[in-house]
Amino acid sequence: MPPISPSRRHLLASMIAASGGLALSPLLAAAPLAPLLTRPIPSTGEQLPVIGLGSWITFNVGRDPQGRRESVDVMRQFFAGGGRLVDSSPMYGSAQDVIGEAVQILKPARLFAADKVWVSGGARGVAQVEASRKLWRVPRFDLLQVHNLLSWEEHLPLLLAMKREGRLRYVGITTSEGRRHAEIEKIMASQPIDFVQISYNAVDRDVEQRILPLARERKIGVIVNRPFRQGDLMQALAGKPLPGWAADIGCTTWAQALLKFIVSYPAVTCAIPATSSIAHVRDNLLAGTGRMPDEALRKRIVQDVERLA
Amino acid sequence: MSEWWTYSLSDFLMFSSRSYYRLIESYNAAIWPAHLLALVAGLVVIVAIARLRQHLHRSAALVLAAAWGWVAWAYHLERYAEINTAAPYFAATFAVQALLLCWLAFKPGNAAPAPQPLALGLTGLAIFAYPLLALARDGGQWRQAEVFGIVPDPTVVATLGVLLAWRAPAIFWLVPVLWCLVSGATLMELKIGHAWLLPALALTAVVARVMGSKTPRDLNSTANPQS
Numbered sequence: 455m456p457p458i459s460p461s462r463r464h465l466l467a468s469m470i471a472a473s474g475g476l477a478l479s480p481l482l483a484a485a486p487l488a489p490l491l492t493r494p495i496p497s498t499g500e501q502l503p504v505i506g507l508g509s510w511i512t513f514n515v516g517r518d519p520q521g522r523r524e525s526v527d528v529m530r531q532f533f534a535g536g537g538r539l540v541d542s543s544p545m546y547g548s549a550q551d552v553i554g555e556a557v558q559i560l561k562p563a564r565l566f567a568a569d570k571v572w573v574s575g576g577a578r579g580v581a582q583v584e585a586s587r588k589l590w591r592v593p594r595f596d597l598l599q600v601h602n603l604l605s606w607e608e609h610l611p612l613l614l615a616m617k618r619e620g621r622l623r624y625v626g627i628t629t630s631e632g633r634r635h636a637e638i639e640k641i642m643a644s645q646p647i648d649f650v651q652i653s654y655n656a657v658d659r660d661v662e663q664r665i666l667p668l669a670r671e672r673k674i675g676v677i678v679n680r681p682f683r684q685g686d687l688m689q690a691l692a693g694k695p696l697p698g699w700a701a702d703i704g705c706t707t708w709a710q711a712l713l714k715f716i717v718s719y720p721a722v723t724c725a726i727p728a729t730s731s732i733a734h735v736r737d738n739l740l741a742g743t744g745r746m747p748d749e750a751l752r753k754r755i756v757q758d759v760e761r762l763a
Numbered sequence: 764m765s766e767w768w769t770y771s772l773s774d775f776l777m778f779s780s781r782s783y784y785r786l787i788e789s790y791n792a793a794i795w796p797a798h799l800l801a802l803v804a805g806l807v808v809i810v811a812i813a814r815l816r817q818h819l820h821r822s823a824a825l826v827l828a829a830a831w832g833w834v835a836w837a838y839h840l841e842r843y844a845e846i847n848t849a850a851p852y853f854a855a856t857f858a859v860q861a862l863l864l865c866w867l868a869f870k871p872g873n874a875a876p877a878p879q880p881l882a883l884g885l886t887g888l889a890i891f892a893y894p895l896l897a898l899a900r901d902g903g904q905w906r907q908a909e910v911f912g913i914v915p916d917p918t919v920v921a922t923l924g925v926l927l928a929w930r931a932p933a934i935f936w937l938v939p940v941l942w943c944l945v946s947g948a949t950l951m952e953l954k955i956g957h958a959w960l961l962p963a964l965a966l967t968a969v970v971a972r973v974m975g976s977k978t979p980r981d982l983n984s985t986a987n988p989q990s
Contacts, residue, residue, distance in 0.1 A: 510777070511776070511777060511778060511779055512779070514777055514778045514779075514782060514846050515778075515782045515785070515846070516778075516782060516785075516786055516842070516845030516846045517789070517845055518782065518785045518786065518789060520785065521781070521782055521785060545777070545848070546777065547777050547778060547845065547846045547847065547848060548845050548846060631774075684773065730779070730781075
């Protein structure tokens with residue numbers, strides 16, 4: 455298992471630094487005190503917190519000022535809690551622009567900007583990446599992924615060239631809900647990619663068979679999307695009491711237990727739950743702290759979730 | 764792409780119900796008091812259906828054409844496109860329907876308007892009852908009211924009433940019925956209680972139109988109350 459190490463920044467100290475004028479806010483008062491755990495990116499060893507932030511649906515709020523304010527608050531809480539990786543896509547409507555607004559306001563010191571290229575044809579990919587960068591208001595992306603393998607044969611050489619030229623740090627591919635896994639495997643085995651993004655949770659575990667072991671073997675980082683099956687798992691488990699094992703790993707909510715199940719898999723680098731709720735950000739970040747389930751407990755989590763959900 | 768069958772409706776929904784209704788709320792605030800003008804336009808449509816006069820029906824078709832054109836531009840293109848990448852395509856189809864309605868207004872040999880309580884009911888529901896749905900929804904409020912001529916759903920339902928009353932040919936029904944399916948599916952995925960309403964109204968109107976087609980009348984061959 456790759457080492458999970460505490461973030462060097464203590465969570466409370468980082469929250470104080472990142473929250474600025476919110477020093478006396480209830481958000482800070484409710485902040486977790488444990489440090490956020492990190493995992494190394496296999497290709498470089500750079501440490502990345504195991505909990506990231508997705509933006510599908512939640513940050514697509516258009517020009518709505520209230521929705522934008524709330525999104526900025528969510529990202530403020532995320533960065534204050536030690537989070538780094540924020541993931542988006544040109545497919546997510548206004549999400550990139552909303553993230554860019556938050557980046558401009560919050561100026562997060564350790565943002566790990568992960569975006570995607572999602573367009574047919576390689577030539578259009580260049581323009582799309584530049585348009586996305588401007589929306590994010592960042593000098594460059596840390597990670598660019600080929601979204602759902604769309605035109606990957608054309609986009610991947612472009613992204614790898616950007617990485618060679620120092621205009622990009624990492625390259626990846628994505629899929630979701632178990633689609634095109636055979637093709638994902640083929641690319642993982644043949645291309646020098648740094649990350650693969652897949653769907654994985656206590657119910658959808660197909661990737662445990664081949665993709666996750668292959669990622670480990672090829673030293674490819676794994677980003678996990680749809681950790682709650684786009685909310686369906688949380689809805690199914692709502693009102694169901696947490697089993698006794700939850701306390702053993704410091705979980706007080708199903709969200710924490712489900713996320714701990716995911717990030718405790720050795721090959722997983724980080725999970726990217728999306729939310730528009732500050733309370734949920736905090737809850738998600740707590741899943742990146744404290745004790746993680748061992749193999750025996752992971753099996754029990756699967757059994758209990760399949761029985762209850 | 765060979766895996767289209769693996770996609771579900773939820774995979775295409777890219778915004779939350781909160782963002783959707785806030786968009787309507789901010790749009791309503793931005794164009795108020797245009798709603799009053801829309802209400803007057805809606806009354807013209809209702810009078811046109813209630814009274815069997817050809818020139819009134821022509822006015823109704825032109826009012827509807829203007830409403831579809833406005834919704835295409837002001838709603839789909841200017842607002843909905845902020846949160847839905849498919850909105851420009853919706854705008855294009857609404858613009859096509861606006862042109863079709865212009866054509867319907869002046870098309871020679873139109874089927875004669877027939878006294879249709881159902882058509883009147885559909886249009887009345889669209890203009891008077893549809894805004895009230897905002898209050899029936901959990902967390903809904905007046906500021907999020909969906910008004911005929913301002914947003915798509917009530918505009919489409921009112922159009923179904925007119926098409927039914929005018930016994931319009933199938934080509935005029937295509938976009939309204941498709942929109943009822945698209946919007947119904949969207950509301951269903953957003954878990955809105957009245958998601959079933961729009962498809963149900965479309966089905967009702969189509970069935971009534973098919974049943975009514977057994978006794979076609981023609982403006983040119985029937986006594987025109989005005990002439």
